[in-house]
Amino acid sequence: MELLQFLLERRDEILDKSLEHLLLVGVSTGIAVLVGVPLGMLLTRREKLASPILGFASVMQTVPSLALFGFLIPIPFIGGIGMKSATIALVLYALLPILRNTYTGIQSVDPAVVEAGRGMGMTDLERLWLIEVPLAVPTILAGVRIATVLTVGLTTIAAAIGAGGLGDLIFRGLSMVDNRLILAGAIPAAALAIALDAVLGLIEKRLSSKL
Amino acid sequence: MGDPAVAFRGVSKSYGGDKPALRKVSFTVARGETLVLLGSSGSGNTTTLKMINRLVDPDEGEIEVEGRASRAWDPIELRRRTGYVIQDIGLLPHLSVGDNVGLVPRLLGWSEKDRGARIRELLTLVSLPPEEFGGKRPSELSGGQRQRVGVARALAADPPLLLMDEPFGALDPVNRRRLQEEFQALRDRLGKTIVFVTHDVPEALRLAHRIGVMHEGRLLQLGPPGEILDHPANDFVREIVQLDTRETVLGR
Amino acid sequence: MRRVILALVTLGVCSCSGSGSRPIVVGSKNFTEQIILGELLAQLLEARGVDVDRRLNLGGSFICHQALVSGSLDVYIEYTGTALTAILKEPFQYDAKEVYEHVRRVYREKFGLEWSAPLGFNNTFALVMRPAQAEELGIRRISDLKAHEATIRPGSGHEYLEREDGHRGLTKAYGLEFAHPARGMELGLIYQALVEGQVDVIAANSTDGLIEKFGLVVLEDDRHFFPPYYAAAVSRPDAVERRPELADVLSEPEGSLD
Numbered sequence: 001m002e003l004l005q006f007l008l009e010r011r012d013e014i015l016d017k018s019l020e021h022l023l024l025v026g027v028s029t030g031i032a033v034l035v036g037v038p039l040g041m042l043l044t045r046r047e048k049l050a051s052p053i054l055g056f057a058s059v060m061q062t063v064p065s066l067a068l069f070g071f072l073i074p075i076p077f078i079g080g081i082g083m084k085s086a087t088i089a090l091v092l093y094a095l096l097p098i099l100r101n102t103y104t105g106i107q108s109v110d111p112a113v114v115e116a117g118r119g120m121g122m123t124d125l126e127r128l129w130l131i132e133v134p135l136a137v138p139t140i141l142a143g144v145r146i147a148t149v150l151t152v153g154l155t156t157i158a159a160a161i162g163a164g165g166l167g168d169l170i171f172r173g174l175s176m177v178d179n180r181l182i183l184a185g186a187i188p189a190a191a192l193a194i195a196l197d198a199v200l201g202l203i204e205k206r207l208s209s210k211l
Numbered sequence: 212m213g214d215p216a217v218a219f220r221g222v223s224k225s226y227g228g229d230k231p232a233l234r235k236v237s238f239t240v241a242r243g244e245t246l247v248l249l250g251s252s253g254s255g256n257t258t259t260l261k262m263i264n265r266l267v268d269p270d271e272g273e274i275e276v277e278g279r280a281s282r283a284w285d286p287i288e289l290r291r292r293t294g295y296v297i298q299d300i301g302l303l304p305h306l307s308v309g310d311n312v313g314l315v316p317r318l319l320g321w322s323e324k325d326r327g328a329r330i331r332e333l334l335t336l337v338s339l340p341p342e343e344f345g346g347k348r349p350s351e352l353s354g355g356q357r358q359r360v361g362v363a364r365a366l367a368a369d370p371p372l373l374l375m376d377e378p379f380g381a382l383d384p385v386n387r388r389r390l391q392e393e394f395q396a397l398r399d400r401l402g403k404t405i406v407f408v409t410h411d412v413p414e415a416l417r418l419a420h421r422i423g424v425m426h427e428g429r430l431l432q433l434g435p436p437g438e439i440l441d442h443p444a445n446d447f448v449r450e451i452v453q454l455d456t457r458e459t460v461l462g463r
Numbered sequence: 464m465r466r467v468i469l470a471l472v473t474l475g476v477c478s479c480s481g482s483g484s485r486p487i488v489v490g491s492k493n494f495t496e497q498i499i500l501g502e503l504l505a506q507l508l509e510a511r512g513v514d515v516d517r518r519l520n521l522g523g524s525f526i527c528h529q530a531l532v533s534g535s536l537d538v539y540i541e542y543t544g545t546a547l548t549a550i551l552k553e554p555f556q557y558d559a560k561e562v563y564e565h566v567r568r569v570y571r572e573k574f575g576l577e578w579s580a581p582l583g584f585n586n587t588f589a590l591v592m593r594p595a596q597a598e599e600l601g602i603r604r605i606s607d608l609k610a611h612e613a614t615i616r617p618g619s620g621h622e623y624l625e626r627e628d629g630h631r632g633l634t635k636a637y638g639l640e641f642a643h644p645a646r647g648m649e650l651g652l653i654y655q656a657l658v659e660g661q662v663d664v665i666a667a668n669s670t671d672g673l674i675e676k677f678g679l680v681v682l683e684d685d686r687h688f689f690p691p692y693y694a695a696a697v698s699r700p701d702a703v704e705r706r707p708e709l710a711d712v713l714s715e716p717e718g719s720l721d
Binding site: 110112113114115116117118119120121122123126130131134135 | 264266286287288289290291292293295297299300301302303304305314315318361364365374
């Protein structure tokens with residue numbers, strides 16, 4: 001099949017771009033987790049902040065991705081072209097699912113268990129670490145999973161601002177009106193999303209069954 | 212001997228709304244005594260209990276625990292020295308039975324060896340052989356077994372004072388009766404001070420050294436079960452206690 | 464630029480607008496010169512009372528070509544070199560007149576499309592660098608890049624990366640193997656990337672105003688890799704039939720655009 005041959009011919013390039021893509025997804029989701037999970041924990045202790053911060057993350061989601069990439073370009077330091085500003089935009093998008101799931105995950109822990117924890121003399125931190133977080137992990141992980149799959153898709157658009165990744169192949173295919181090139185980018189991207197979703201889903205299932 | 216384990220003096224509490232939770236409640240609990248606060252929900256008995264380990268703080272009045280004003284106690288330290296058993300038990304589902312029981316000793320920094328020994332001791336005490344039950348998950352246990360674990364957990368650090376909030380309320384009548392009997396045997400052996408909340412009259416009559424009848428935030432009467440039955444202080448008390456007194460076995 | 468406008472406008476004849484037929488669809492590619500030329504074309508038509516549908520800033524050469532062939536566009540400005548090497552995918556030729564004649568003939572035979580007379584300027588690809596870096600590294604010609612292929616970071620639009628008369632052909636012709644893979648991005652961003660130091664050499668258009676504005680250096684195509692890119696309008700005959708004013712607008716003499 002012609003497409004298959006094309007993909008084979010370009011396999012080095014496809015592999016390079018896939019790795020670039022994976023890097024972008026990994027770093028962005030990683031940062032989003034490092035920021036979102038502690039922030040989500042904090043919000044459960046500071047209810048007043050919950051509404052505005054979750055609201056902010058929500059609004060970020062509604063901004064069209066290309067527009068957000070564009071907004072960031074003129075900003076000094078964090079902006080500009082390339083992986084740096086793309087990462088910032090991707091982190092902002094990944095934030096909502098992770099933040100929200102951490103927050104609601106902790107909030108929906110069985111109140112009887114939390115009360116037992118309080119009653120037996122756990123400090124707030126001990127309650128968080130021994131009870132709330134372990135029990136919220138499946139929900140948090142579900143949020144990470146959603147964020148990861150989301151990010152794989154959005155990263156294809158980052159190619160517009162020079163961030164590389166599989167989006168490069170897609171954009172090139174678009175300008176050349178060459179479907180094979182488009183698919184050379186789109187198929188690995190879809191495969192990446194499916195694979196990550198499956199792996200994280202497996203981990204999620206494992207952790208849930210332990211409860 | 213000496214000062215009471217717990218003392219309440221003119222304690223009031225309001226959560227807003229028109230009905231205050233507690234109105235000038237005063238009583239003492241002697242060491243080694245089992246005081247049952249009898250009343251339906253809304254009577255203030257649970258609120259009273261929670262003030263003892265400072266899960267709730269009073270608006271007015273004074274509370275003393277172990278001879279010290281409750282305000283002077285660090286809440287965390289107080290709670291670690293007080294056993295707390297609740298109706299829904301609240302076992303940590305992601306930990307084994309053994310780990311659940313050993314929680315307070317862990318918080319107190321006991322060595323693993325000491326913890327292990329204590330866990331085995333307690334599981335045996337509540338008739339749950341440690342070899343069989345130690346490694347199980349709470350989800351694998353029946354309701355009655357779970358509450359036994361709850362009691363074992365509350366006793367783990369050997370607290371002088373035990374607070375129990377409708378601990379057998381979620382059990383079926385057969386199991387409930389069984390646990391009450393086991394509790395009695397245990398209680399007599401351990402000699403702890405116990406404050407016990409329930410709305411179940413037979414349970415109160417069975418387990419209490421003294422009963423405090425509560426209604427709408429007031430302590431209506433305080434006395435041994437016989438006194439409450441024979442000489443109810445007023446109509447309220449009479450009514451509350453009237454239900455199934457004839458069938459009650461006043462075992463002591 | 465202005466001379467052409469003057470010339471065209473003074474030669475413009477006010478004709479009565481045609482009867483309610485479809486508007487003329489004017490397209491353009493996605494960089495500044497193209498958008499300006501497309502707009503120019505549109506305004507000239509409108510000055511003659513023709514309704515114009517603007518489809519400017521389309522995704523690239525191939526999209527414009529496909530659209531023209533399929534009838535979604537009626538006219539756009541193309542470059543002879545692009546038509547020869549990228550669209551027709553034929554071997555490179557270097558005589559400007561020959562390229563033009565060849566392309567015109569093939570387009571007529573193969574696609575039934577008409578090339579207007581050349582507008583009179585050559586807009587070739589230009590490899591552009593920051594002056595400070597070019598001087599520091601002693602780079603004046605494209606072949607000078609070879610010595611620095613380990614450190615120089617190339618950047619360009621996505622289309623350039625794929626075309627035979629683009630990155631692929633160029634690196635082959637000059638034997639360049641850049642250590643840093645060429646970065647592709649939206650065309651509008653390449654100057655910014657260069658100026659901000661995120662890339663070191665970009666493939667821009669020789670007629671870009673930004674080259675002068677930023678004082679950038681254009682590298683000499685010493686091996687003469689790039690073919691001539693003379694601009695002209697490519698159109699559909701049926702569009703001309705519909706609105707003969709189009710023919711008038713397109714039949715301007717070669718105004719010199721520099």
